[in-house]
Amino acid sequence: AQKVTQAQTEISVVEKEDVTLDCVYETRDTTYYLFWYKQPPSGELVFLIRRNSFDEQNEISGRYSWNFQKSTSSFNFTITASQVVDSAVYFCALYNFNKFYFGSGTKLNVKP
Amino acid sequence: SQTIHQWPATLVQPVGSPLSLECTVEGTSNPNLYWYRQAAGRGLQLLFYSVGIGQISSEVPQNLSASRPQDRQFILSSKKLLLSDSGFYLCAWSAGPNTGELFFGEGSRLTVL
Numbered sequence: 001a002q003k004v005t006q007a008q009t010e011i012s013v014v015e016k017e018d019v020t021l022d023c024v025y026e027t028r029d030t031t032y033y034l035f036w037y038k039q040p041p042s043g044e045l046v047f048l049i050r051r052n053s054f055d056e057q058n059e060i061s062g063r064y065s066w067n068f069q070k071s072t073s074s075f076n077f078t079i080t081a082s083q084v085v086d087s088a089v090y091f092c093a094l095y096n097f098n099k100f101y102f103g104s105g106t107k108l109n110v111k112p
Numbered sequence: 113s114q115t116i117h118q119w120p121a122t123l124v125q126p127v128g129s130p131l132s133l134e135c136t137v138e139g140t141s142n143p144n145l146y147w148y149r150q151a152a153g154r155g156l157q158l159l160f161y162s163v164g165i166g167q168i169s170s171e172v173p174q175n176l177s178a179s180r181p182q183d184r185q186f187i188l189s190s191k192k193l194l195l196s197d198s199g200f201y202l203c204a205w206s207a208g209p210n211t212g213e214l215f216f217g218e219g220s221r222l223t224v225l
Contacts, residue, residue, distance in 0.1 A: 047215070
């Protein structure tokens with residue numbers, strides 16, 4: 001069975017703090033993709049990153065970085081020097097066999 | 113470039129009334145299409161997905177149904193709405209296997225009273 005767990009329901013930080021959002025997934029398949037999406041208050045989901053199961057290289061994009069570890073089935077997302085505009089709900093997702101499975105989301109509140 | 117649109121954006125319906133949400137994709141052919149529901153404060157629940165015209169897979173048994181009458185059109189329907197159908201409905205598409213990325217529409221907020 002496929003499953004994505006985001007144990008952190010809500011996180012609050014003060015601007016400029018670093019924050020890590022956790023994502024743990026379950027799958028028996030060897031080929032799959034992992035994603036992070038951002039959902040700002042407007043509601044539309046915004047794609048942040050995709051990783052395939054054969055690429056464990058960590059990635060950095062500006063203030064965002066992702067740590068993919070197959071050994072622990074985790075795909076964690078770190079925001080460095082958080083900003084108020086980062087406030088949103090963040091979803092981790094697993095894709096294989098035409099279906100996307102989403103975690104329950106982590107609501108991030110960044111306070112000025 | 114590819115675009116996805118869904119409508120209506122907001123809908124308030126009484127219990128027992130029918131529902132029709134539409135979604136269209138432009139700029140691509142033979143997309144995989146999806147309907148998700150997001151209840152207030154919760155995650156995304158996959159309702160239906162389609163890999164081709166007339167091919168619908170249901171993930172969760174409920175009083176909703178989906179149809180794909182054309183390649184780039186995906187419709188979510190109900191004959192009689194329940195209170196529990198309230199939520200934020202998102203249509204999405206992907207280019208198929210081995211590509212991965214899912215593109216979302218703007219969403220439709222349904223309130224059943």
